[in-house]
Amino acid sequence: MRAPAETTIRTPGRATLAARRSALLLLLIVAWWAASLALPPYVLPSPARVAQRLAQLAESGDLFTNLFTTLWRVLAGFAVAVVIGVPGGILLGSNRALGSFFEPVLPVMNTVSSAIWAIFAILWFGLSPLTPIFVVLMTALPLIITNVWQGTQAVNADYVELAHTLRFSRFKTLLKIYVPSILPYFFSGARLAFGFGWRVSLVAETLGASSGVGYRLRQASDLIQTDQVFAWTIAQIAMMVVIEIGLLAPLERHLFRWRRDVRT
């Protein structure tokens, strides 16, 4: 077996890429600014005004408190999804009968909108942190199970045979053959689940929480504080970008440095 992804990606130089990205960002801000000149601030506030509001929110501590509240809930739901999804996926992937029995559950779970999960969560948990956590869990779980399941089925039987000739115990085979084989699948599932989780957590918070970015977004929109809505939106995008560039991308590069496509 080779690594699941084998395509070579031609990447431009670091400096060129940074310049290109900055240019794009600048272009968007200029377009936004130009549009804001023609529209009232409650429809489209100017970039300067939003920046001001953002600074205000940061200064009061409001910004980080709510960002971390939401992040914590996403992580909690995500963690529960991993704890259930990884063993579940391995079990379904390694047991054919069990796998084919439960197979229909996942697509059905995927078709349920996160708004529906949120409504159920409000019915069951009320206005509490458990509501967004539950919604994140229900969204992330099928993604993680599906990927780990696929990864388990893709484990190369030749490597398992190798483990047999080396007289590895079942546990050692799991640890040294299965886990590294499944890891790339788990990682792509987890990444997807984390991104989805973050988005649905905001939906859940607008409907059923009394803190967090989603709650603050709704509050701002109820009061027609459009500049605040923009500020929160930008803050949450920035946070995801930081997590992606600062944590997930380097982690992926490190974990899968053995692959052809990430060789530098």
Add this chain to the structure above:
Amino acid sequence: MTPPAAHVAHPDQRQALAFRHVSKQFPRGDGGALEVLRDVSFDVPAGSVVSILGPSGSGKSTLLNMAAGLLAPDQGRVLVLGHETTGTVDWSRLGYMFQDDRLLPWRTAIDNVGLALETGSIGRREKRERSQAQLSLVGLGDFASAYPHQLSGGMRSRVALARSLVTEPDILLMDEPFSRLDAQTRTTMHTELLRIHRERGMSIVFVTHDVEEAVILADHIVMFSPRPGRVHTELAVELPHPRLGTPDALSLVAELRAAIAGMSADWVI
């Protein structure tokens, strides 16, 4: 009445491996059985290189899997270092090399070699040192931190060889290990294997369908007939090394090929 001598349990250390009237069938999809091996008996003397030569479907790999204790014979017995494979055998004294290199792509060369040492309680440091020593032995001392995809086919094969040697086995089971290499690299690997055999003195069971390879490597050749696999001929090769291209070796190859031609039309050489 005294029991027959064969039933007396005394480990015979002069035979690395012994096959005694071994037969094996596999169930077939249609409910029938596929007879793979029929009444196979031969020995692998300790320290020798024995080549099992046969066409595909003559049960060569099955035989090797029995020697490795991964399969049990239907009838007969397989003895490893004098102990029956169905009883207690110290499996760490066997090394196994597959037809493909079977390196784990997520491990560096040195960690692939070290995998074979991860069964027991060997410390990290010792594992590293021993793996490095094996890599040096196969001429890859400078490639310890390379990943498999960065290595050529020949180099990967060397890493696989180092992995099967790192436990310092008394018996090395090799299942057509060089069949996927180009001719030149294969010749280099033959030379390396014979050098290591001279240094280590382990017994080698080398499965191949290539007559020339068998003649170049083996002290004994056990020739198999096609399905069901039976021992067709056993012969000792008493030619000095290196044998590649020597007149004696060439005539032996020709002789064996003629014998095969008489035995089986579908043996692709």
